Amino acid sequence: MTYIRRDLEEKILSLSKEYAAILITGPRQVGKTTVLRQLKQENRAYVTLDDLEDRSMARNDPALFLQLHDRPILIDEVQYAPQLFSYIKIEIDNGAAPGSFWLSGSQAFRMMNLAQESLAGRVALLHMPSLSQHEIYGSGSTSPFTIELNALKERVKTNAPADMREIYHRIWKGSMPGLISGRFSDRDVFYSSYLQTYIDRDVSDLVNLTDKLIFQDFIRSAACRIGQVLNIHDIAQDVGVSDDTAKRWLQVLEKSDVIFYLRPYSNNLLKRTVKTPKLYFFDTGLVAYLTKYSSPDILANGALSGAILENYVVSELLKTYQNHARECLLWYYRDKEMREIDMIMESDGMLHPLEIKRSVNPGKELIRAFDILNKSSTARGKGGLLCMRPTLSAINSDNYIIPIWMI
Template identity: 30%
Template sequence: MIFPRPQLQQDITHALTRSRVVALIGPRQCGKTTLAREFVPADSMNYFDLEDPISLARLDQPMTALQGLTGLVVIDEIQRRPELFPLLRVLCDRTPLPARFLILGSASPAMLRQSSETLAGRLEIIRMAGFSLAEVGVEMQMRHWQRGGFPLSFLAASDADSLAWRRNFIQTFLERDLPQLGVSISAASMFRFWNMLAHYHGQVWNAAETARNFEVSESTVRRYLDLLEGAFMVRQLRPWFVNLGKRQIKSPKLYFRDTGILHQMLGLREERDLWLHPKSGASWEGYVIEEVIKAVDPDEAYFWATHSGAELDLLLFTGGRRVGVECKRMDAPRLTPSMRSALTDLALDHLIVLYPGERPYPLAERVTVLPLAYLAQGSQALDAALAVHGATWISPP
């Protein structure tokens, strides 16, 4: 099976028309290299793979190798040679500009701080993840949830092959990828911490409790978590709090970015295991949240909760609007006191309730229930469905 990624291709094409350097960042093995080769073939002199000894040898004298190239130049796994960033600034400041650069990285801009500082005003960042539900299609939703979006895990011939790939991915990530980013933590310690985080998936993260269980300081576990977030393995969903006269949660919620990796950590081998596991509901919630963020691409995303029990799974700021999202794995969601509180206290333009059913329906004024399948059609489908019920659209006008 081949799943095209036209939206990402379009985003890269547009970015290259307006920016001198475009960074395509995302976790290892999410398809960045495959996508980049749609723009520049791997055997081109304009393609540099910094895990390839030949490319590394060509870059022994980087100015000599790069300054004569024209058109689009691709540099893959840029985090292996951070000293290239100052050189890229020089090359992309030439007039007229003979070449633009597409750089690929497996670390967040915070972990590649030199890039954002050196290339300020010249760099546009595009974030990439594994396959989205919109890319694989709603008929593949169960497999997508179970195996996650990493292409080689999702496309494996069997569940056993998918599990084997994810097990090897985790081992390689810990033993090779993290050390390449300058992380000195032992692979065994980081695996134990990462495995512990699987049981916090979908919960408010308590650094003090984790530190006690892990027998290290709070600052240490926060650093470990930041490393995993910077490598796109976990998401810390930040809390939104306003002056309401109510005690509100001010710690982040923790989610694995890829449910396939989560299920590997939890020891879930097949679909039946997933349905019966006590973390099944939290896994589904995290899956829906990631797919909403991919589909909508909001300006900002948070969760909201009070100590009295009111909460909102996802608060999106998009196109100047506030849109709430609730994830309900039930046959027919109903309006709850928590939803009413969120509508009023957060001044939501609209509240969307996503569920695994097939029929959209209005639940109350400014509250609409939508099938999860709508995410497979992108934000346009969400817009159209909301418009039917007279709702404010979620995409920018």
């Protein structure tokens, strides 16, 4: 099995020199434990709360648990024993050295809330996504994606070029380390097992399920609607559950980092905008598996090809920020006249409109909607067309044509 270097590694090591505790959250099987074990030195103890005896002690006698293990320590799957946080807080307040505690856990929302309640101001919170296309196919160091010409030119040096067929291969294969590293070779078996483990462990912790197969059908129904404005009623009808149940189940999918939303952009000067978010999955390989596309070529020519490309671009863009512990202000725009902008990035007080297209040679008519932002109270910055063009180009001095492989 090949270890894949993660862009988040530098941030983990630098923050360990400043914070006594670091908490890394993220979906299951994205490599949190692998990265931390790769980075840890020999003197750092390791304990996983997947071990039922250690979990029981951490829950029932957290003080004794911490006494038994030396510092520095890596505690894996810490979500199983939130009782530890109060005792870790005491140690930090008593002068624990920087890097004393490395903590990792799934169920990001729950972990973030617990850490903020017990360790506010004492812990560095990091989120690790699945592998980015730079981590899988690129080289060297990179930075968060921006619409700035010199920064875009730098990405040519660090990211691996890809044509349309290669992009859909990346989308179809997904970004889970177990598959990319070669540890598992059968993609269908991997995703089938992943779903079963996810439902048995994470979902069962968050909601009482009477029928696990219905929940799996529910995830599949959501996957069929990526890139669309969220319609809870339609998803509920697909599987025969109430709208309230569908809403709760979507919250479970969001809390466990399976899905995320892109919120609509609006301000006081843009009053006729749609208010409902759009739905996306963090891993497009899971979407392709759920929607039963058996090969990249079939996916590229199927009904979901445009939506899953959009999902890929949005998730890859967000990963470039998560991998540098940065927040990305990202929205979409749609108004009641059905004028739409796929993404709007806000940076340094500027709005940057972005459009996503399968085309190799997109025309300037695709950026007409960008003018809507001229009515916004926030200044409009440079825009971009993210597409299958093999090289960086421009429509004009204010709008670039950016290959998707450069994200």
